[in-house]
Amino acid sequence: MSKLFQKEWVCSVCLLAVLLVIWEVTVKYFEVPFFLLPAPSGVLTSLRDGLSESLTSRVGFYLHTYYTVSEALLGFLIGSGLGLILGTLIAQSPFVGRVFLPYIVAFQSLPKVALAPLLIVWFGVGMTSKVVIVAMLTFFPLLVNSIAGFESVDRDLLEMMRSFKATRWQIFCKVRFPSALPFIFAGLSMAIVYSLIGAIVGEFIGGRHGLGILILQMNFNMDMQGVFSVFVVLSVIGIAFYLAMRLIERRVVFWASRSRDVIEL
Amino acid sequence: MTSFIELRNVTKSYRTLQEEDLLALQDVSFEVGKSEFVSVVGASGCGKTTLLKIIAGLIPYSSGEVLIGGSSVKGPRKDIGFVFQQPVLLPWRTVLENTLLPIEVMGLPREEYGRRAQDILDRVGLSGFSNKYPFELSGGMQQRVAITRALVYDPDVLLLDEPFGALDAMTRESLNLELLRIWSDHRKTVLFVTHSISEAIFLSDRVVALTPRPGRLADVVEVDLPRPRRLDVMQTEAFGMLAKRIRSLLGIGEEVGGIE
Numbered sequence: 001m002s003k004l005f006q007k008e009w010v011c012s013v014c015l016l017a018v019l020l021v022i023w024e025v026t027v028k029y030f031e032v033p034f035f036l037l038p039a040p041s042g043v044l045t046s047l048r049d050g051l052s053e054s055l056t057s058r059v060g061f062y063l064h065t066y067y068t069v070s071e072a073l074l075g076f077l078i079g080s081g082l083g084l085i086l087g088t089l090i091a092q093s094p095f096v097g098r099v100f101l102p103y104i105v106a107f108q109s110l111p112k113v114a115l116a117p118l119l120i121v122w123f124g125v126g127m128t129s130k131v132v133i134v135a136m137l138t139f140f141p142l143l144v145n146s147i148a149g150f151e152s153v154d155r156d157l158l159e160m161m162r163s164f165k166a167t168r169w170q171i172f173c174k175v176r177f178p179s180a181l182p183f184i185f186a187g188l189s190m191a192i193v194y195s196l197i198g199a200i201v202g203e204f205i206g207g208r209h210g211l212g213i214l215i216l217q218m219n220f221n222m223d224m225q226g227v228f229s230v231f232v233v234l235s236v237i238g239i240a241f242y243l244a245m246r247l248i249e250r251r252v253v254f255w256a257s258r259s260r261d262v263i264e265l
Numbered sequence: 266m267t268s269f270i271e272l273r274n275v276t277k278s279y280r281t282l283q284e285e286d287l288l289a290l291q292d293v294s295f296e297v298g299k300s301e302f303v304s305v306v307g308a309s310g311c312g313k314t315t316l317l318k319i320i321a322g323l324i325p326y327s328s329g330e331v332l333i334g335g336s337s338v339k340g341p342r343k344d345i346g347f348v349f350q351q352p353v354l355l356p357w358r359t360v361l362e363n364t365l366l367p368i369e370v371m372g373l374p375r376e377e378y379g380r381r382a383q384d385i386l387d388r389v390g391l392s393g394f395s396n397k398y399p400f401e402l403s404g405g406m407q408q409r410v411a412i413t414r415a416l417v418y419d420p421d422v423l424l425l426d427e428p429f430g431a432l433d434a435m436t437r438e439s440l441n442l443e444l445l446r447i448w449s450d451h452r453k454t455v456l457f458v459t460h461s462i463s464e465a466i467f468l469s470d471r472v473v474a475l476t477p478r479p480g481r482l483a484d485v486v487e488v489d490l491p492r493p494r495r496l497d498v499m500q501t502e503a504f505g506m507l508a509k510r511i512r513s514l515l516g517i518g519e520e521v522g523g524i525e
Contacts, residue, residue, distance in 0.1 A: 156353045163321060163347040164367040164418075165340075174366065178357050255356040255398060 038225040046229035061233050067209035068199050069237060071127055075134020076195040080188060082135070083142030090143075091150030091180075092172075104143065112136045113201050120206045130202035130210070137198040138191035142184070149183025150176060182256040185249040192241045196234065268296035269454045270320060270422065275329035277315055288479035289315050292329070295473050295485055297456055302448055304457045304465035305473045306511060312480030313458045314350075317426050320456065321347050333422060343371060346415030346453075348425040352407035354399040354414075360386065361395040364414045371418060378417055385413045388450070389443060405429075405436040412444070416451065423453040427460065438496060441468060445494065462515075463499055466490075466507050474514040483514040 020040045026032070027039040034042070053060020090097045116133050123129035153176050161171045203212025211230055218226035277290040289312040297303045307313045318324040320331055322341045331338040333345070354363045364382040368375060386395060389409040399407055408428055415423060425444075429437040441464060448455055459465050465472045466488055474483040488507060490498055498504055 154353070156349060156351055157355065159323060160347075160349060160353045161370070162323060163341050163345070164370040165343055166370045170370050174369070175355065178355070253357075255400060 035222045035224050038228055042225040043228040043232065046223070046225040047232055050226070050229055050233070061211075061214075061230070064209055064211045064214045065233065065237070067127065068196070068203070068211045071130040071199040071202065071210065072134055072195040072241075074127075075131040075198060076138050076191055078131065079135030079138035079195075080142040080191045083139040083187070083191075084146050084184060087143040087146030088150065088177075088180075091147045097147065104140075108140050108144065112140075113198075116201055116205045119202075125206045125208060129205075130199050130207065133202040134195045134198035137194040141187040141190040141194065145183045145187030145190075146180060149180030152183060153179040181253045185245075185253055189242065189245050189249065192245045193238065196238050196241065200234070267299055269299040269301075269334060270297040270456065271330075271332040272296070272320070273330040273332075275316070275319060275331060276327050277312070277319060277324070278327050290319075290326075291479040291481050293475070293480065293482050294329075295482060297454055299454055300452045301471070302445075302455045302457065302469050303471050303473060304459055304469040305475060306459055306462055306465045307475035307480065307515065308477050308517075309460055311475045311477035313460075313475055314426050316475070316480065317347075317424050317456065317458050321345050321424050323347075343418065344421045346418070346420040346423045348408075348411050348415045348423070348428045350427045350430055352399070352404075352411040354407055354410055356399055359396050359398055360391060360402070360410050363399065363410055364417050367414060367418050373418060381419075382413060382417045385416055386410075389413060389447070403436075405432050405440060408432065408440065409443070412447070416447070416453075421454060423448075423455045425455065425457045427458055429464075430459070437464075442496070444468065445492075449493070462508050462511050463504075466504060466511070467494060467496075467499060472507075472511060474511055476515065486511055486514070 024040050027037060038046075050059075050061040053062070055062045057063060090100050112133070115136065119129045119132050123132055157175050157179065158171060161175055166174070199210065200212040200215075203210040204216065207213055211234055215227055215230050218224075218230065273294050275290060275293045276288070279287045279289055281287050293316060295303075305313045305316060315324060319326045320333070320338065322338045322345070333342065355366065358366070361379070361382060364386065365375065365379060368378040368382075383395065386392065389412065391406060391409055391413070394402065394406065399410070402410070412425075412428070429440050432440065444457075445468060457465070457468055462472075469488050472486045472488060474486065475481065476483045486507060490501075490503060490507075
């Protein structure tokens with residue numbers, strides 16, 4: 001099993017190397033203008049330059065990464081936290097659930113990004129507006145997944161708890177909440193990816209700091225190598241976010257993948 | 266023998282989605298004596314599970330009366346241990362934590378009952394498995410954990426709803442023997458629901474036969490086989506006669522000519 005996994009890893013890395021070589025050769029051979037598509041070697045140079053800048057430099061990665069990651073994580077905590085709390089409350093009463101359902105569906109089908117310009121007007125060009133955008137994006141995956149999680153609870157487990165004269169609160173703590181956890185984590189994995197999207201979109205609409213701002217500035221200066229190097233930084237952050245989430249998930253709901261059919265990524 | 270569980274004309278009807286009343290159980294009356302082992306047999310859909318859940322206070326009944334130790338059953342009670350068809354263990358808890366679930370719910374001292382749980386686990390052959398998770402155990406072992414969980418708070422009554430129905434025949438036989446041993450150790454009043462006639466006879470002092478749709482009491486058959494029983498009691502003539510009697514009560518093998 002682990003051997004197979006390693007083999008896949010080696011193949012993935014080889015594929016990347018081959019693609020980069022083809023890319024490099026194509027750009028050099030056909031003399032593609034640098035403002036259309038930079039060569040990987042150029043992107044690497046920009047990446048090195050950006051990383052060797054000081055922590056507070058406005059042209060380096062560190063300052064902007066700090067802002068983008070802070071916006072994303074803060075918004076993620078607020079949005080997914082509220083989504084989890086509201087979803088949990090709604091799931092406790094089918095009646096309340098039915099009252100809220102039309103609103104949930106309406107808001108879910110609205111592209112939240114469309115509200116971004118409005119939020120810049122309301123909350124200014126600082127961090128607050130980005131945090132709000134991220135919170136809105138991460139709210140729904142948690143809301144919907146926690147409701148689905150609480151609905152998925154095995155009826156037999158509830159009857160078993162009733163046979164011990166368990167109270168509503170005991171049933172919630174000992175059975176309903178843990179049963180919903182695999183769904184809640186599915187929502188968290190989705191939300192953590194959305195959080196980065198939200199932060200970048202918010203910065204695009206308006207702001208002073210962040211990797212989104214850096215992309216806009218580099219784009220304006222026709223520095224395509226730089227733009228691509230920011231893409232690399234962003235995907236590294238995205239992968240780190242996602243892997244951290246999966247790691248926590250595996251520790252907390254260790255039993256889920258082994259005792260029922262959960263789709264493994 | 267004084268009766269401990271008493272059913273008087275228990276009737277249960279359901280309201281279907283088509284707004285019709287469906288009779289599941291009709292005028293069921295029988296008694297179970299203190300420390301007696303009684304089985305309820307019947308075809309699937311005869312309401313035997315419903316009957317057991319009514320006694321456990323998990324389902325309300327429409328009319329009649331259910332008494333345990335002289336008091337009327339109005340909801341789940343702490344003097345009953347219930348073993349379900351499936352083990353229904355919490356997958357995020359270890360074997361020992363699962364067996365201590367009722368202790369936590371009932372607010373009993375964890376220390377004292379932890380030792381008791383460990384004792385029972387040892388006796389059902391799960392000594393080294395206290396810290397394993399349910400997904401690491403076989404179906405038979407999981408059901409042993411469920412039985413331990415039902416025994417740990419020392420209820421007077423043990424109700425078992427086809428607990429070994431999902432297991433293979435060999436595991437089933439060994440668990441039947443274990444159940445008899447547990448019963449003779451703890452001297453609980455046991456009501457055991459099954460669709461297997463031979464299982465019912467092998468385990469019980471008396472067998473209650475239910476006819477299906479609606480569930481009605483056909484008869485109560487006295488099993489006068491000596492105890493302790495071994496598996497080879499099933500090959501005796503007395504056992505065969507009892508099986509034949511119950512089969513005819515349930516109306517099996519009458520309309521069909523029989524199988525060669």
